[in-house]
Amino acid sequence: xxxxxxxxxxxxxxxxxxxxxxxxxxxxxxxxxxxxxxxxxxxxxxxxxxxxxxxxxxxxxxxxxxxxxxxxxxxxxxxxxxxxxxxxxxxxxxxxxxxxxxxxxxxxxxx
Amino acid sequence: xxxxxxxxxxxxxxxxxxxxxxxxxxxxxxxxxxxxxxxxxxxxxxxxxxxxxxxxxxxxxxxxxxxxxxxxxxxxxxxxxxxxxxxxxxxxxxxxxxxxxxxxxxxxxxxxx
Numbered sequence: 422x423x424x425x426x427x428x429x430x431x432x433x434x435x436x437x438x439x440x441x442x443x444x445x446x447x448x449x450x451x452x453x454x455x456x457x458x459x460x461x462x463x464x465x466x467x468x469x470x471x472x473x474x475x476x477x478x479x480x481x482x483x484x485x486x487x488x489x490x491x492x493x494x495x496x497x498x499x500x501x502x503x504x505x506x507x508x509x510x511x512x513x514x515x516x517x518x519x520x521x522x523x524x525x526x527x528x529x530x531x532x
Numbered sequence: 533x534x535x536x537x538x539x540x541x542x543x544x545x546x547x548x549x550x551x552x553x554x555x556x557x558x559x560x561x562x563x564x565x566x567x568x569x570x571x572x573x574x575x576x577x578x579x580x581x582x583x584x585x586x587x588x589x590x591x592x593x594x595x596x597x598x599x600x601x602x603x604x605x606x607x608x609x610x611x612x613x614x615x616x617x618x619x620x621x622x623x624x625x626x627x628x629x630x631x632x633x634x635x636x637x638x639x640x641x642x643x644x645x
Contacts, residue, residue, distance in 0.1 A: 462638050463623065524573060
């Protein structure tokens with residue numbers, strides 16, 4: 422089954438630096454979404470990119486999608502300590518009724 | 533408006549007992565999802581409701597797990613004869629329609645002793 426796999430598993434940076442996380446998946450998708458999770462509780466939706474889109478921006482977030490390589494990247498610019506969280510990619514397929522989540526990247530931003 | 537709410541926030545139970553977890557989705561959202569997350573892991577899809585259609589139960593790990601959604605709103609996830617491996621955070625999410633962004637509740641942390 423399709424599954425988003427995030428890379429790296431963990432990332433540690435200093436405040437002000439950029440953070441890049443990657444996601445690879447296996448089968449065709451309808452859309453790909455990125456979520457953030459703080460303290461192992463509820464997830465917060467960050468951004469959705471559809472299969473016919475290549476890049477999307479939202480504030481300090483930039484998401485790219487390369488369907489030929491079955492990969493996506495999430496870039497957080499000018500990171501802040503408050504960005505410390507786990508980030509998950511999730512893929513949606515018109516043939517499936519829900520999203521398939523990866524195991525996430527744990528981001529630590531130090532002041 | 534109010535977000536997705538779940539209750540209880542924490543549940544400790546003994547092995548073999550039944551538990552019920554509740555989810556109140558955002559009003560007007562037709563799609564409701566249940567996921568399970570074990571420590572340090574990603575989300576494992578359990579079950580999905582869309583409107584009045586039959587639920588997608590393909591993710592339920594065993595017949596001890598069941599869920600219902602009454603009146604197209606509140607949902608209850610029931611785990612019968614709980615086992616220690618059922619210990620996890622159970623997350624509920626809703627979306628306006630399938631394929632849209634999902635809004636998550638805070639989760640219920642279940643501990644089976």
